[in-house]
Amino acid sequence: MFPVFTPTHRLLLAALTLVPTRLLCSSSAVPNIPNIAVYFGTKSRYEEVNPHLLQDVLSVNASALRPPPGESCYPVHLTAVIRHGSRFPTVKNIRRIHKLSELIRKDASKSSEGSVGWLRELRSSWEPWYTEEMDGQLVMKGRDDLRFLARRLATLFPSLLSEENMRKGKIRFASSSKHRCVNSMEAFQDGLHQHWSHQDSPPVYRHEVDDELMRFFDRCHGFVEGVENNRTALIEVEKFKHGEEMEALRRRTAEKLGLHFHRLTPDLVEAAFFLCTYELSIKSLHSPWCFLFDESDAKVLEYKSDLKNFWKRSYGHVINSLSSCPLFHHIFRTLDKAGRPRRSTEAAPEPASILIGHAETLLPLVSLLGLYKDQTPPTASNYHSQHGRSFRTSRIVPYAANLLFVLYDCQRGPRLQLLVNEKPEHFPGLHTQNAPLYRDVRATYRHLLDGCDFDKECEGRAQGRGPNTEL
Numbered sequence: 055m056f057p058v059f060t061p062t063h064r065l066l067l068a069a070l071t072l073v074p075t076r077l078l079c080s081s082s083a084v085p086n087i088p089n090i091a092v093y094f095g096t097k098s099r100y101e102e103v104n105p106h107l108l109q110d111v112l113s114v115n116a117s118a119l120r121p122p123p124g125e126s127c128y129p130v131h132l133t134a135v136i137r138h139g140s141r142f143p144t145v146k147n148i149r150r151i152h153k154l155s156e157l158i159r160k161d162a163s164k165s166s167e168g169s170v171g172w173l174r175e176l177r178s179s180w181e182p183w184y185t186e187e188m189d190g191q192l193v194m195k196g197r198d199d200l201r202f203l204a205r206r207l208a209t210l211f212p213s214l215l216s217e218e219n220m221r222k223g224k225i226r227f228a229s230s231s232k233h234r235c236v237n238s239m240e241a242f243q244d245g246l247h248q249h250w251s252h253q254d255s256p257p258v259y260r261h262e263v264d265d266e267l268m269r270f271f272d273r274c275h276g277f278v279e280g281v282e283n284n285r286t287a288l289i290e291v292e293k294f295k296h297g298e299e300m301e302a303l304r305r306r307t308a309e310k311l312g313l314h315f316h317r318l319t320p321d322l323v324e325a326a327f328f329l330c331t332y333e334l335s336i337k338s339l340h341s342p343w344c345f346l347f348d349e350s351d352a353k354v355l356e357y358k359s360d361l362k363n364f365w366k367r368s369y370g371h372v373i374n375s376l377s378s379c380p381l382f383h384h385i386f387r388t389l390d391k392a393g394r395p396r397r398s399t400e401a402a403p404e405p406a407s408i409l410i411g412h413a414e415t416l417l418p419l420v421s422l423l424g425l426y427k428d429q430t431p432p433t434a435s436n437y438h439s440q441h442g443r444s445f446r447t448s449r450i451v452p453y454a455a456n457l458l459f460v461l462y463d464c465q466r467g468p469r470l471q472l473l474v475n476e477k478p479e480h481f482p483g484l485h486t487q488n489a490p491l492y493r494d495v496r497a498t499y500r501h502l503l504d505g506c507d508f509d510k511e512c513e514g515r516a517q518g519r520g521p522n523t524e525l
């Protein structure tokens with residue numbers, strides 16, 4: 055007798071071959087997921103934002119798609135701007151990891167016979183297995199992130215991400231030139247291929263590299279000179295790094311490790327925290343490093359990362375968001391075309407556009423669109439009033455984060471819905487509607503549609519580089 059494979063069985067088998075580490079460690083005594091995993095900032099797993107995926111990674115919540123119930127609507131276009139999946143640390147952090155582990159081996163006080171298990175494990179058996187060639191590359195789990203995202207999107211939008219549209223070359227695929235993005239793009243196409251149950255032969259990968267679109271930040275001189283290479287532009291981050299909350303955290307951490315306070319720099323504390331995040335996102339491990347930090351420690355480290363992203367990639371300086379004008383215009387030009395009335399003889403519009411980039415691609419665009427903008431900007435001195443902030447990178451840009459622009463054809467004209475990480479979001483000023491008329495969305499962004507000139511903003515005026523006074 056041959057066993058009968060139901061779809062659930064097949065899924066289970068797929069899961070077994072794809073994520074062996076998760077199953078291996080689920081039998082260990084410690085719980086799988088550190089309770090601080092929701093504070094990992096841009097190093098968060100996608101599952102922390104959508105925990106139901108831990109039960110069923112292919113589960114799709116179709117009720118998230120919400121054109122007005124009284125109007126007959128069908129989706130005509132999807133633009134997805136997606137961050138690459140889980141990756142290795144970059145060289146800078148790999149070096150810090152090695153420095154930290156050396157420090158602990160050599161200098162941490164050995165007089166802790168009765169010390170707790172995780173600490174003994176850190177000192178005696180934890181080996182830094184990261185090597186410099188790993189530099190930011192996509193890991194196996196990162197491939198899974200994109201593969202499963204593709205399968206869920208193909209389930210949500212069967213008429214757009216269809217096999218026929220793929221075969222006829224109607225779907226646009228554009229990626230940043232970085233390896234982790236190109237590999238993410240391939241994993242996404244693997245996912246589509248698997249969704250159409252072509253398990254055996256690999257797909258013929260198709261994409262264009264477009265750094266003007268997906269790495270606009272590198273080309274914007276106003277941003278590079280005014281923010282990225284400008285120490286004063288990130289002064290709040292520097293201040294917080296040496297401020298009250300971080301100093302206290304360093305003291306506590308040094309004490310736990312039996313290290314002299316001065317040996318454990320803020321960068322090394324952060325490296326220890328990153329190790330906790332990497333071991334979870336790469337190996338699905340609850341690493342001994344995680345026990346160094348309680349929830350309030352993790353919130354301080356999350357804030358540090360949010361501060362950096364706020365001032366370097368988001369509302370902190372207007373040029374950060376304006377640098378994404380090329381991507382903004384690209385998306386709206388695509389939507390304009392897809393929403394235009396057509397004669398029946400005309401070719402159907404592009405059904406889907408899959409654009410893969412970085413957290414540094416998504417955050418400026420999110421900011422240009424006016425999402426997650428709080429009343430008061432986060433600074434080095436207002437940590438305690440920022441607990442309820444909506445600008446939290448852990449929620450906005452985990453690995454495989456995505457902005458989905460869904461255009462519907464409806465009786466009253468085209469409508470646009472925005473989803474962030476597969477959950478409905480509202481456009482600023484259009485809070486009552488899940489899928490406002492496309493013309494109302496265009497009216498909201500009229501000032502950008504008529505302006506937002508990359509060359510002008512990025513090359514010209516110095517005033518675009520200063521702090522954002524609209525805060």
Ligand SMILES: *[C@@H]1O[C@H](CO)[C@@H](O)[C@H](O)[C@H]1NC(C)=O
Binds near residue numbers: 106115118477478
């Ligand atoms: C599905 O999405 C809706 C709206 O976002 C939400 O209220 C509901 O809880 C979700 N259901 C599941 C099972 O996640």
Ligand SMILES: *[C@@H]1O[C@H](CO)[C@@H](O)[C@H](O)[C@H]1NC(C)=O
Binds near residue numbers: 280284286519521
């Ligand atoms: C650096 O940043 C500061 C603070 O935002 C700003 O006043 C200054 O003009 C910037 N320097 C350059 C070269 O853009």
